[in-house]
Amino acid sequence: xxxxxxxxxxxxxxxxxxxxxxxxxxxxxxxxxxxxxxxxxxxxxxxxxxxxxxxxxxxxxxxxxxxxxxxxxxxxxxxxxxxxxxxxxxxxxxxxxxxxxxxxxxxxxxxxxxxxxxxxxxxxxxxxxxxxxxxxxxxxxxxxxxxxxxxxxxxxxxxxxxxxxxxxxxxxxxxxxxxxxxxxxxxxxxxxxxxxxxxxxxxxxxxxxxxxxxxxxxxxxxxxxxxxxxxxxxxxxxxxxxxxxxxxxxxxxxxxx
Numbered sequence: 001x002x003x004x005x006x007x008x009x010x011x012x013x014x015x016x017x018x019x020x021x022x023x024x025x026x027x028x029x030x031x032x033x034x035x036x037x038x039x040x041x042x043x044x045x046x047x048x049x050x051x052x053x054x055x056x057x058x059x060x061x062x063x064x065x066x067x068x069x070x071x072x073x074x075x076x077x078x079x080x081x082x083x084x085x086x087x088x089x090x091x092x093x094x095x096x097x098x099x100x101x102x103x104x105x106x107x108x109x110x111x112x113x114x115x116x117x118x119x120x121x122x123x124x125x126x127x128x129x130x131x132x133x134x135x136x137x138x139x140x141x142x143x144x145x146x147x148x149x150x151x152x153x154x155x156x157x158x159x160x161x162x163x164x165x166x167x168x169x170x171x172x173x174x175x176x177x178x179x180x181x182x183x184x185x186x187x188x189x190x191x192x193x194x195x196x197x198x199x200x201x202x203x204x205x206x207x208x209x210x211x212x213x214x215x216x217x218x219x220x221x222x223x224x225x226x227x228x229x230x231x232x233x234x235x236x237x238x239x240x241x242x243x244x245x246x247x248x249x250x251x252x253x254x255x256x257x
Contacts, residue, residue: 003184005253008033008194010164013063013088017188017246026253031176033194033201034164036064038071039139045072048159052077054132055157057106059083059145061116061137063092068161069136070096076103083107083123086114087245114244115224116145128154139163166197169204177202181211186219186256188249192230195220199234221252 004027007014014030021028039045049072052058058080060066066089076098083106084090090107093099108118125148133154135146138161149156167173181202189195202211212235219238222228228241242248 003027003186004029004180005186005188006031006180007188008198009188009190010034010036010064012036012067017249020246020250021253024250024254029180031180033166033197034191035167036068036162036164038068038162039160042072045069045159045161048134048157049073052080052134055080055134056131057081057083057128057154058134058136059119059149060089060093061085061135061141061145063088064138064164065089065136065161066092066096078102081106083119085116085119088114108244112244115226116142116148120145120148125149125152128152131155133157134159136161164193166193166200169201173201174205178205178211181214181218184218186221186253188221189227189231190223192227195227195230195234219256221249223249 005021007018007021007028007030009017009032011030011032014032018028018030049069060069060082062085073096081104082093082098084093086108087110090105093105106119106123108114108122112118112122128149129152131154133149133156135149135156135158137158146156146158199212199215202208202215205211216235217237219240220231220236221240221242222231223242223244225241228239231239240252242252
């Protein structure tokens with residue numbers, strides 16, 4: 001019997017994918033390697049969200065950013081466009097009642113990877129000259145989106161909506177990692193930060209050198225070249241890169257020998 005497929009996304013995004021993998025008859029486990037938490041002081045976020053109508057475009061960097069913002073929103077102001085980096089974020093918007101039937105939503109082409117680079121390539125950047133743009137993100141992240149909008153002469157505001165961190169190595173998590181590394185598994189990795197966190201956690205276990213070596217030989221399924229580069233730099237040997245989106249991840253799992 002094949003080893004489990006391990007979903008390492010934050011809990012809220014991991015469970016729907018885990019259900020679809022289980023429906024394929026594959027063993028699956030959810031092991032969130034990033035925890036998402038609200039900000040200790042939501043007042044700055046709430047203040048910006050109270051004047052959403054002042055912006056021409058609001059860009060969300062992830063589904064987590066959408067969920068964190070809509071915890072403080074009841075409606076979306078008419079005429080304010082949205083930018084997202086992929087289908088997962090578009091689905092998160094729909095879950096909050098916001099669809100492209102009523103709001104203009106910018107995103108990469110369906111055939112393109114879900115990332116900032118392809119979102120920017122799909123947008124008319126010249127049209128942002130003088131536009132008021134709000135970026136909603138976590139406490140940390142890449143500056144590429146903001147820099148690109150500023151280069152297009154947009155007026156950019158960046159606001160944090162949540163924080164994320166690798167979970168601490170509790171005795172329960174240590175036991176679970178040791179059990180998973182005792183056999184073979186396929187790890188679905190959708191974040192470089194999560195992958196670095198996984199290696200860091202394993203390095204804290206007894207017999208870390210042998211366990212890290214075993215981890216490096218387990219199969220990774222990764223939806224982006226940037227994460228694949230991280231995996232290679234960390235010494236992983238079996239890396240399958242798919243196109244973005246859960247459909248491609250599922251297809252990659254089904255095509256395994």
